[in-house]
Amino acid sequence: MPQAPKEADPLLISYLDAIVALTCQREAHGLTASLIDSLCQHVQAERFRLLAVSHLNNDSDFDENNIQGAVVRDWLDPLSTPIPIRHDKDLLACARTKDRISRKIPVTGGRRLVLPILGVSNVTALLVIEGMRELGSEDGVLARLVQIFSNQLYLLSRNELDGLTGLYNRQSFDERIKHLVLNAGHDERRARSSVAAPHNCLALLDIDHFKMVNDRYGHLYGDEVLVQFARLMSHSFRHQDMMFRYGGEEFALVLVGMTSEAAVPALEFFRLSLEAYEFPQIGCKTVSIGVAGISPGESVDTIINRADKAMYHAKQNGRNQVCCYETLVARGKLAPVSVITGDIELF
Structure with a gap:
């Protein structure tokens, strides 16, 4: 006798529907905007930022040994001013360890959470959530949401790259x-x-x-x-x-x-x-x-x-x-x- 299907998470359903359409259009920025919008609806916090991680010389093959030479910038604004990652110890620690970094802000009493977005083998972006309360039931949803985003972003980037040189096609x-x-x-x-x-x-x-x-x-x-x-x-x-x-x-x-x-x-x-x-x-x-x-x-x-x-x-x-x-x-x-x-x- 077949089992009754489990009740689907409404957040993941709406997000996956958006992914299907956006993947066909190959719009990474639309995908990112969808992630931020979903976070705003389901995670209580003051601010969400997605930061791209790259090297000034475009060498994407960096690791924990040379990550201090990397810079971060607003993912949705490629013309934004790059900021050296070493200037922010939370971002540096997250990019180096590939683990999420959670820190309480003494002045406001809120919490800052930094989550890694992984590419093939390294961190390609950092999701920064600021002014949030302690995570409870939202924690599992947040982790699944970030994992889905990482996977789809990786597929989108693979479609945009030339297989031989690694440059855009x-x-x-x-x-x-x-x-x-x-x-x-x-x-x-x-x-x-x-x-x-x-x-x-x-x-x-x-x-x-x-x-x-x-x-x-x-x-x-x-x-x-x-x-x-x-x-x-x-x-x-x-x-x-x-x-x-x-x-x-x-x-x-x-x-x-x-x-x-x-x-x-x-x-x-x-x-x-x-x-x-x-x-x-x-x-x-x-x-x-x-x-x-x-x-x-x-x-x-x-x-x-x-x-x-x-x-x-x-x-x-x-x-x-x-x-x-x-x-x-x-x-x-x-x-x-x-x-x-x-x-x-x-x-």
Whole structure:
């Protein structure tokens, strides 16, 4: 005789329903907002924060031995100012031990709880609950909720990553660049109200003569070049910059808070680092880079096309160099890329 099903936890049912929809849309931010909303409804506390944990050099392979070099930032705001984790002993202890940290606040009488969100093997985020009372029956629900969130966040991140290099993949690039272009319009309106608006730019990077590597040494060595190239990118740029494998031997990079002209020295630093790096059996490789600004009111295709034109100008004029679209246009070395709106072509 079949047993009667146990009464399901309403919190978990509503949260799992949200996960199904959000997983299909691959919206990690929506998933996070759902977690915070559920916590607000079912756990009595003054404040909930989800903090992303990362290294300034984008090296995700940190452990308890070098966790002090990590930074935390607001998960829902990738442009928020990073704060060194060593400045908060609770966060540092949680990230190091992977255990939850609970501490009573003498002044208020409330409690601060820090919970780890685990990735493959390390802590990728920290859930901070402040001003809460002692946990009773809520404790089990909270633990299950965090575990579900960790599992689903891991699946979402796996779908966004390139399997070979570990950078974001092309599909993730398409989604994130659209989001940045839309936000550029909000930033412009914010600038009009006397608040400084951040600038962003897009760089496309193409490894010079990469086909020669595959033809001469085989695809196994070609894959190793791609892996090491991605690792050099991760160590050369900041944690807030977004790195993608755009396709084949081509990579994309969004430099946050930088105009295309200001990004040239950072890109030049990477170009020189690559030029000096010796790949096993192959020796040195070089890269051609094109960069263009991300401006409000323009299509994603237009911005990509501008960076692409600048990159091809670099390849057609000697390779192994960084070319800025805006600078090339100003100097008359490159024709402006047209902006197509409906049937009207604007220049």
